[in-house]
Amino acid sequence: MDEESKSRLKAIPLCKTKAGPRDGDLWIERLKEEYESLIKFAQNNKESGSDWFRLESNENGTKWYGKCWHFHNMVKYEFDVEFDIPVTYPVTAPEIALPELDGKTAKMYRGGKICLSEHFKPLWARNAPKFGIAHAFSLGLGPWLAVEIPDLVEKGLIQPKS
Template identity: 75%
Template sequence: MVDECTRKTLSNIPLLQTRAGPRDKDLWVQRLKEEYQALIKYVQNNKESGSDWFRLESNKEGTRWFGKCWYMHNLLKYEFDVEFDIPVTYPTTAPEIALPELDGKTAKMYRGGKICLTDHFKPLWARNVPKFGIAHAMALGLAPWLAVEIPDLIEKGIVTYKDK
């Protein structure tokens, strides 16, 4: 079910070990270190392969994440704000990634611009707790969603190119 490219991407993202969420104080600090290490490795891999497509940062506590993601279509770069909060039940519960400016523009989205990951990603996440983290959510959740939805929204004229 998973293509070879996805399998390779996934194998190059470090798996996490600490089972901790924001309520777990000291363990959460350890989990955040693992999250950052996995994200740094994933971004490095993307840059090396020429597929750099997002930037993320968090608040001091590591509970609120925000940044930019982009999708290249017909040699044009479409850029979007991305944001999510870490659920209190993390890592058992995956984060709900949102692209607020696309709110209401596709059926594969919930209120607030949260992308739909229910059918494909959330069962995969559940089978891989606590090994999956934010980098995995980006690679296996947001990246495929962008690849399917953005070209469709562009073709329908719902998303248009903004020259900067």
């Protein structure tokens, strides 16, 4: 990881509460921390000119959905993004999915879930429960988009939305 990536990562607040969706009031506390981290991450991205996602959740914070995008050769490629919070969260990282890309790359599982097992999951395991959704996007989805989208474009497998 380069110094710029490290400094961006350090600017995302860490979560303190070790709680998942089954933990009642502790989950509510964890959800507040998640939103604080996501808001700060989004603000930092906007300030640095690298705004690349919108995200929201259902009422209890167990299902998340939104949009993410990547620019390649000055063209915007936008995708739906979704994931559920696992019952073993935050020990287990969420499996982020881009359903419309399902089957277009080998670095993806059924349902459009992006492959993060080799690089990201060990990092998540070492940093649980401090890492949250913002960290999963920063260290997982962001780098995945940066590698896979240019490859999919060059192969003619995706087109920009008009």
